Amino acid sequence: MPSISKKGIQMPESPIRKLVPYAENAKKRGVKVFHLNIGQPDIKTPQVALDAVKNNTIETLSYARSEGSEEYRTKLAKYYVNNNIPVTADNIIVTTGGSEALLFTIGSITDPGDEIIIPEPFYANYNGFSTASGVTVVPVISKIEDNFALPKIEDFEKLITNKTKAILICNPGNPTGYLYSEEEIEKLKKIVLKHDLYLIADEVYREFAYDGLKHTSVLSLEGLDQHAIVIDSVSKRYSMCGARIGCIVSKNETFVKTAIKFAQARLSPPTYALIASEAALDTPQSYFDDVIEEYVSRRNTLIAELKKIDGVKVANPKGAFYCVAELPVKDSDAFAQWLLEDFNLNNETVMVAPASGFYSTPGEGKNQIRMAYVLNENDLKRSVKILAEALKQYKN
Known part of the structure; x- marks a missing residue:
């Protein structure tokens, strides 16, 4: 058969999206998946932007x-x-x-x-x-x-x-x-x-x-x-x-x-x-004030909950809506896949992004994950509780 290009072979998989098939299979089994893997905000789009499309002629x-x-x-x-x-x-x-x-x-x-x-x-x-x-x-x-x-x-x-x-x-x-x-x-x-x-x-x-x-x-x-x-x-x-x-x-x-x-x-x-x-661009400043207040609250909740888990180290973000956490595991890629394939807590699990895909240095970030705090605070607390129980079971 014709060959594939070298750069095609070298093109890395997305650590954010490569586990999507496993998440979809989990959902088909009736498992609820909390998505902490992707920076898709649940914040509503400004109505002025939606109306501009809806009402155009x-x-x-x-x-x-x-x-x-x-x-x-x-x-x-x-x-x-x-x-x-x-x-x-x-x-x-x-x-x-x-x-x-x-x-x-x-x-x-x-x-x-x-x-x-x-x-x-x-x-x-x-x-x-x-x-x-x-x-x-x-x-x-x-x-x-x-x-x-x-x-x-x-x-x-x-x-x-x-x-x-x-x-x-x-x-x-x-x-x-x-x-x-x-x-x-x-x-x-x-x-x-x-x-x-x-x-x-x-x-x-x-x-x-x-x-x-x-x-x-x-x-x-x-x-x-x-x-x-x-x-x-x-x-x-x-x-x-x-x-x-x-x-x-x-x-x-x-x-x-x-x-x-x-x-x-x-x-x-x-x-x-x-x-x-x-x-x-006509979005009022009040929109951003409210969004920032919401993200700060979510960040504080997520960081506080993660720090309660033994063996977890987490950086304190000062912007955006992501944090990197270091877990007591050897391979976060395997752990993230296991979360979707083999684990659930009361029919719920979490999807995270393995952090090795955010490095180009071989071996770096192997025990780290990226989490996006784009869920409401109750869902974030539930997600960390699931993660904590998963780490206990994975350890054994």
Whole structure:
């Protein structure tokens, strides 16, 4: 038979989605599954976005502009300016989700064999996007003992070679929930300027910063106009994961012109989703205030409950809606599958994301899981109770 490509073979499975068949089989057996594996918020999408689609009078569902409508990009630019990110509509390319934004970015700045340095654990699809582009991820390991803080700058510098094209961060972080301080962003600024690299920041969780802390965008810093690239999305901000609308934001004119060629090749982002996303920008601040209050409460509940389990170590997230927990097991992939195949507590079980898929360093994260606190507090408490009982049985 014809052969499969090397990069197809090397393409990693998603730690978030690869166990879905086991979860579906569990449900067919009548087992209730609490989904802590995926960042699908249960928060309602702003009604203004839903109404914009419901009440539109489009008669022909036509192509949008490749870079997104001028109306949406202009309105989006105002949103950024209000968040201390001084950009214009010409600095924005609308994409089909943040995923496409990352693919266009990597395609625009790297060639096969180039390298991107990423603090790990990191969003699992960074591995996939890099593999698809023939790019090597060079990890800098952050530790749960340090709450996944930015590794020392010396750790970055010793990894930089003539193949290094960029440093990529997620801020706040997925899967860790770590929020980089302005001081840490400044340190990254110095290193990318010194070595003439791009600084790519995945900022899709910008609104979700807790405990009085503030988010610092790489585009809010002076001197990075030619180096900073922001990846963004409506998915988590407005609980619109299914809209698949994201964007690239950069003041580097040459980079933007290059990325637009990738956008033209895929024609355009989805028209209905553009309409919903433009309307979502009218969402009042009270919506975010309520959502943040809810997530802080959920985080506090989840962390408090996890700390009651003997042998479990957990980092304290300062943003987003994920946490990484270290379990008293040798292989969290096997444990996560066992939870769905062989375990239930009163006909209930939990689905988690094994954390090894959020690392590129072999052997790292083998006893860790990522949990998304996207369920209500009662369900979170129940989920941790199930997890605690599962660990007791698994141990035996």
